[in-house]
Amino acid sequence: MTRYNFKVIEEKWQSKWSQCRYFEANINLSKPKFYILEMFPYPSGNIHMGHVRNYTLGDVLARYKIARGFNVLHPIGWDAFGLPAENAAIERGIHPYDWTKNNITNMRKSLKSMGMSYDWNREIVTCDSSYYRHEQKIFLDFVKAGLAYHKESWVNWDPVEKTVLANEQVINGAGWRSGAVVEKRKLKQWFLKITDYAEDLLDTLKNMENLWPDKIRLMQQNWIGRSDGVLISFQLTGEVREKLDVFTTRPDTLFGASFCAISANHTLAYKLAETNKTLQTFIAKCNRTCTSEVNIDTSEINGYRTAIKAKHPFLPDKNLPVYISNLVLAEYGTGAIFGCPSSNQRDLDFARKYNLPVIPVVLPPKENEATFSVGCKAYTGPGTMYNSDFLNGMDVQTAKSAIIERLEKCGIGKRSITWRLRDWGVSRQRYWGCPIPMIHCKSCGAVAVPEDQLPIKLPMDIDFSSPGNPLDRHPTWKYTICSLCGNNAIRETDTLDTFFESSWYFARLTDVNSDIPFEHKSANYWLPVDQYIGGVEHAILHLLYARFFTRALRDCGYLSIKEPFSQLITQGMVCHKTYWGGNRWLYPEEITTNASNRLITIEGNEPVIAGRIEKMSKSKRNTVVPETIISQYGADTVRLFILSDNPPERDLEWNEKGIDSAWRYINRLWREITEYKINLISIKTIKPSVLSSEAKSIYRECHRTIVSVTDNIEKYRFNSAIAQIRELSNRIFTLSGKGEGEAWTLRFGFETLIKMMAPIIPHICEELWLKLGYRDMLANVPWPEADVSLIESKTVTIVIQINGKLRGRIETEKNTLEEEIIAQTSKHPSMLKLLEGKTIRKIIVVPNKVVNFVI
RNA sequence: GGCCCCGUGGCGGAAUUUGGUAGACGCACGCGACUUAAAAUCGCGAGCCUAUGGCGUGAGGGUUCGAGUCCCUCCGGGGCCACCA
Numbered sequence: 001m002t003r004y005n006f007k008v009i010e011e012k013w014q015s016k017w018s019q020c021r022y023f024e025a026n027i028n029l030s031k032p033k034f035y036i037l038e039m040f041p042y043p044s045g046n047i048h049m050g051h052v053r054n055y056t057l058g059d060v061l062a063r064y065k066i067a068r069g070f071n072v073l074h075p076i077g078w079d080a081f082g083l084p085a086e087n088a089a090i091e092r093g094i095h096p097y098d099w100t101k102n103n104i105t106n107m108r109k110s111l112k113s114m115g116m117s118y119d120w121n122r123e124i125v126t127c128d129s130s131y132y133r134h135e136q137k138i139f140l141d142f143v144k145a146g147l148a149y150h151k152e153s154w155v156n157w158d159p160v161e162k163t164v165l166a167n168e169q170v171i172n173g174a175g176w177r178s179g180a181v182v183e184k185r186k187l188k189q190w191f192l193k194i195t196d197y198a199e200d201l202l203d204t205l206k207n208m209e210n211l212w213p214d215k216i217r218l219m220q221q222n223w224i225g226r227s228d229g230v231l232i233s234f235q236l237t238g239e240v241r242e243k244l245d246v247f248t249t250r251p252d253t254l255f256g257a258s259f260c261a262i263s264a265n266h267t268l269a270y271k272l273a274e275t276n277k278t279l280q281t282f283i284a285k286c287n288r289t290c291t292s293e294v295n296i297d298t299s300e301i302n303g304y305r306t307a308i309k310a311k312h313p314f315l316p317d318k319n320l321p322v323y324i325s326n327l328v329l330a331e332y333g334t335g336a337i338f339g340c341p342s343s344n345q346r347d348l349d350f351a352r353k354y355n356l357p358v359i360p361v362v363l364p365p366k367e368n369e370a371t372f373s374v375g376c377k378a379y380t381g382p383g384t385m386y387n388s389d390f391l392n393g394m395d396v397q398t399a400k401s402a403i404i405e406r407l408e409k410c411g412i413g414k415r416s417i418t419w420r421l422r423d424w425g426v427s428r429q430r431y432w433g434c435p436i437p438m439i440h441c442k443s444c445g446a447v448a449v450p451e452d453q454l455p456i457k458l459p460m461d462i463d464f465s466s467p468g469n470p471l472d473r474h475p476t477w478k479y480t481i482c483s484l485c486g487n488n489a490i491r492e493t494d495t496l497d498t499f500f501e502s503s504w505y506f507a508r509l510t511d512v513n514s515d516i517p518f519e520h521k522s523a524n525y526w527l528p529v530d531q532y533i534g535g536v537e538h539a540i541l542h543l544l545y546a547r548f549f550t551r552a553l554r555d556c557g558y559l560s561i562k563e564p565f566s567q568l569i570t571q572g573m574v575c576h577k578t579y580w581g582g583n584r585w586l587y588p589e590e591i592t593t594n595a596s597n598r599l600i601t602i603e604g605n606e607p608v609i610a611g612r613i614e615k616m617s618k619s620k621r622n623t624v625v626p627e628t629i630i631s632q633y634g635a636d637t638v639r640l641f642i643l644s645d646n647p648p649e650r651d652l653e654w655n656e657k658g659i660d661s662a663w664r665y666i667n668r669l670w671r672e673i674t675e676y677k678i679n680l681i682s683i684k685t686i687k688p689s690v691l692s693s694e695a696k697s698i699y700r701e702c703h704r705t706i707v708s709v710t711d712n713i714e715k716y717r718f719n720s721a722i723a724q725i726r727e728l729s730n731r732i733f734t735l736s737g738k739g740e741g742e743a744w745t746l747r748f749g750f751e752t753l754i755k756m757m758a759p760i761i762p763h764i765c766e767e768l769w770l771k772l773g774y775r776d777m778l779a780n781v782p783w784p785e786a787d788v789s790l791i792e793s794k795t796v797t798i799v800i801q802i803n804g805k806l807r808g809r810i811e812t813e814k815n816t817l818e819e820e821i822i823a824q825t826s827k828h829p830s831m832l833k834l835l836e837g838k839t840i841r842k843i844i845v846v847p848n849k850v851v852n853f854v855i
Numbered sequence: 856g857g858c859c860c861c862g863u864g865g866c867g868g869a870a871u872u873u874g875g876u877a878g879a880c881g882c883a884c885g886c887g888a889c890u891u892a893a894a895a896u897c898g899c900g901a902g903c904c905u906a907u908g909g910c911g912u913g914a915g916g917g918u919u920c921g922a923g924u925c926c927c928u929c930c931g932g933g934g935c936c937a938c939c940a
Contacts, residue, residue, distance in 0.1 A: 214859085215860070218858080222935060222937095225936085332939050340940095350938090418940085661881060671896090722880075723881075804921035844920050854920050
């Protein structure tokens, strides 16, 4: 028995596919187009199982869509800017460019060994100036359109690395690499006006039902965070006589207000601090805590009571004290609130701390005014208004409308929407990113680099010996001339957030050779991406940025669409078991079992605990290296296993038994076809009508399976599709092939299996297709079509129930009349016994399915 | 704290779209064939139990002729957001 030699055969077909340029995509108006894209990888060094899963899912769909007659675009690229390259440079003295390029070479090789159907002519690398020059052009267009702006704002500052960190890079208030406590610092940064599109980004999510996973749509919805409320203008009295605007979603609780609070970074706070040392200290203390929400969560709430009062809009005698507090976020709403302690937990805690009045205004149902009181828990539910002047007696909803109407009529309030979404800060004080094509001139301010000077390339001679941004320290790079006044000026030394590159690459991939970011013709033909696939970890950031970019690019005249990705699959993580012993994570190779069958470490014989099944990661030492598995089992086996076990969106547990099972199936398929007792190629064509009943049943099963496998692939249920193919395989493998009819059925069955398995395990299927005597490449063969007339059977199984419990079944002709079914089933021997002496109260017949006797 | 998802054999999972045969397919397991033997391979078996019957989809209740599927309460697991005004 010879085993399937995957090494030779997989390489053979990979080079054949490449030679025939079969996966190179071109505009072809005679076919429907299908653009399939997997989130492009960051070239971190090696591909990992998460990549394998992601790209296998994409490849199966791409190959399937080709077989279904679509003109498929399936490109790949490298998201090549980013911090790890700089880390490598700092730690190992390798230039980030070389590190990145080496990794790409390495990972490209691995992807090719997976047999992916990419159009490699379109490969892009975002750290090449041929890519980022277009990004610089886009940035300038955004500046022109008012979509990018320069603003001073509070950021997370790492005092050791001397760089800004994104909120995601701050872990428990400390820098993710340095471990230093992050400070708040006010810096001038570039921002993109994603908030201009907040409403549309939110509203369009509704149209994406069934196209994007509910979970992702919900996460984006939460992230954008629309709050409908009202802006109320409070007249201030005392030291300052201006107005204070506050935003609230609960104007109905206005009569329960007992204080106002403003953020420590509110302009009013600064104004008051000018002449107040204590207040200056207080504000500084508030600002020392990080902007990170994690940190705000754990820090204590403090208030500084100013001498200023805010006049209650409807109660002339009531003046609310104004506090400055870290209770209020500067970036949300107006950075100022009114506090109604009885209806808001946060306000209640504050009121209790500073002994402020708590006035209940909403009476919960089934409570009464005399006895209801608010203790340490605010009441936020529905109820009836009281202690609330003209709102008394109304329910909360009615009161909201009534008071908004009154506020608007009196000119002291205005309906308003506030968004949780903030503008996207894209400046990074790092070297390995796209230079921001702006210069700073003393007299002209921020000036755009003229387009004919693009690209502004990153300098290659860079010194990483001290912390901070090497671009800033570079001896010459930043010195330039202002294009407006001709005087000396300084380049922007910040680079763009790496999410900038991934926000438009899907459009660039429609035409990678264009001199402009992308051509209308290609973009209009290929976009939107019909199927996008990637990890759930990008649910908000990347997927939201890309949606924003598509709108912004449309408004700059580049595109005619606003949603980049029609359909989305977010695949789960690849997990593996972990081992913990001797106070550290252990590799499986470090473990053995002792005499009493307990897990121990080989060195030191320390006890080992088999830990939880967790996401593969180097630190947990539970990774499985794809290259190793591929060289052991071949790409087809890996592809088959990674799809077999569960549906894409769930976490997948990598297990060695599973890969064995895939390996066994592939070898069996190989043996069944190549070592069969009869010569498959010489089988004569016959009419299916002459088949024996067994052969005919298998023949029908083939058609039935085509229908269900197609349906399952369309719904991304690859595990079910594979299960059905294996079920069919089990039947086909039982055929002896003896006699013309069986031999023909056998061959037909094999062909059907190969065609259906081709997208999943393409190499072996190509080879087997050849073995069946075909010259044409399988990649060129259409998806099998089912003869629907064969699937419909003449008979059906009717389930017999008594009081809903299964009691038997009969075979009848399809569409047998109700009376006939009742007659047949009630005469059924086992029914006679069960129904004997019983009164049948009711009989329910579901045609072709069920008959239920109610006794 | 708010919102959302999930809970099915020893295990991964089918069936949930449309209430109508629960447990497809695979792993692990057992038995058999082949073999001196083992491995590999092939075939067969298998939800559980006090077994001619009964019980079974986290628990309890409800709707229905009929519930894994719909509704309510609870328990367990997971995710997202979180002093968001």
